[in-house]
Amino acid sequence: MRFTRAETRAPRRWGAGRVLAGFGLATLAALALADLDLSRPDPWLTLRGIGAGLLSPDFADPAALAHAAALTVAFAVCGVFAGALAGFVLSFGYTLRAIRGLCICVRSVHELFWALLLLGVTGLGPLTGVLAIALPYAGIFAKVFAEYLAEADPAASRALPRRTPPLSRLLWSRLPLALPELGAYTLYRLECGLRSSAVLGFVGLPTLGYLLETDFRQAQYGAAAASLMVYLALILPIRHWMRLRLAPVWLAVSVWLLARHPAPPMGDGALMRFLGDAVPAPIRAGDWAGLLPWLGRMLGEQALPGTIATLVLSQLALALAALVAVTCFPLIVGRVTGRAGALMGHAALVLARSIPDYMLAFLILQVTGPSMIPAILALGLHNGAIIAHLMGRQGDALVPRLRADAPRGLRLAAWELLPRLSGNFFALCLYRWEIIVRDSAILGLLGIATLGFYVDAAVQELRTDRAVLLLVVSALLTLGIDTLSGRIRARMRLSAPGMRKPEPEAAEAA
């Protein structure tokens, strides 16, 4: 029979040991290359200031806080719904290679990079913020919606008359079947959008991140703590106030808010100017012979070192995330830490995954000074908390199915839960890998010499052609990691339940 022959030809399964060994070697190499210098002369001074600020947050300007909070929500809601709408339309054509390629391109560029690019076209106005979220999200929505639609129960479609128009077939059978999942995914994305929106403040858009950054830079720790608390007060209970039924209300209010917000005058032809600038300088000058040296210089002096730094940072961050995940997932399993302990564990993990890694890195950077350390800590803690949360939830679900005399406490975590969850652990780490690499590139905006650092420099110098080239490199790097991660998952035969979806935390958010 056919399948047996295919099975003998399939490559041998990779064991966890082999993958871990390769991973450990990569981490050691990254450690040797990383800049782990603690250069700040007196971190305690800053730390004390931050501590004092957290203990006595300064709500002296409630109007500014409320306005920034409202705009943070408005950017998130408008951006996510615009992205969802575009992605929904695109998902119908997702089998077409051109549409799939377009979606891959727009989603492989991070929101902050989009914002940086758009600043030159639409300026520091509402449209930039909305598009910066909507564009990459549209690519993600298109992919995920297409998958949900394709996975809808085919029985209903089969029962339809054969000559039913294709659009009717979709609207009457696959769409209503998939609709609950599409809704749940959109809600999950709204949470991500709120994080993105806050972080957009770091490039100057008037969200809570902007207040946080300016106050911090001026050592106004009380005021900075206030904006951080407002942000947490928004995102922690988001599943209670962001309901699909309320979405039309939120959307209307958001559109109204952003429409009132002043848009900067960009002059005529800003888009054409931008597109013209995106053409490599030698070509613009008509010097085609200069293109190759230009490319060589760009790749050798910026893209290559940036890529290496991005990979080094992401490797160390992934190692920390894995460590955090393995040690922290038992925190939220009641049979390990008890009811009160699990509650505190939940609080810690929710906090770590609700603060965007970019914001976290910025905060740590103020204490430690510039090096890779803040970025490693931020990426490791944030992503580790996400993995730990998912593993903990799965572990908690396992407990009732264990034998009655199973141990409690750490012994349970180490002997019963971790071995059972190890497949999920590998799958989740490999899924997060791509995201960590993407965010490592972005953290260059904070001054670490990853790809984002060079993109930022190019944008500051108004060298759009360089920025675009570096973004292409960054997108290719992300795609490469995604492919590699997929290969490793396939070789390890990882098919843990609930891991099939592109973003496992979305399935859980439903």
Add this chain to the structure above:
Amino acid sequence: MSRPPLLRLERETLAWDGAAVLSGVALSLARGERLVLLGRSGSGKSTLLNAIRLGLEAQRPAPRLALVPQDPGLVPQLTVFHNVWMGRLDDHSALHGLRVLLHPPAAARAQAAAPIARVGLNGFARRRVGTLSGGQKQRTALARALLRGGDALIADEPVSAVDPRQSGDLLDALRDRFETMVLALHDPARALAIGTRIIGIGRGRILLDRPARGLSLRELHALYEG
């Protein structure tokens, strides 16, 4: 009957998922016949039914078929009315379909009312199918076929989930609507009551192909033995 048969299968081997299920299948279906397939579960009734459907669909011009698959293929998120009206989705443009989906006009509701009443779901038209019991879902699928109508009905265990006392009445409703039917059933008594011809399946082939008149229950029960 001088008209040519609707369908003729000759010494065909029917496979499901790559493995042969029935071999040497020779069978014809004439207009006005009510063919009932009997046999133990897993004997290949659904496979034969599927082959008949494909054979009919391949003809030019293709006859209009109404289907009641074993998995009724309902959309639980939509109402009974919507699921029933789906039977006529190919009679309308996608645009009109969209209109009925979003806001059914009174005329569409009126069209679906009779079949919904006929299967005993009066008052359920606006209920979402996901909230119905298994039997009610099956009735919805029957109403969908009744509304669709057509040259022939192909139904796989169409009354398996309803109360046995009402299954006869529901089969009568189908008989009144469709001139030609091919049914898979598991109840020999019902098969004799509704069918004009009985096909018995077992051991990978057709064991019996005779007019229902003159067949005894005992002969049919034999299909389920040995």
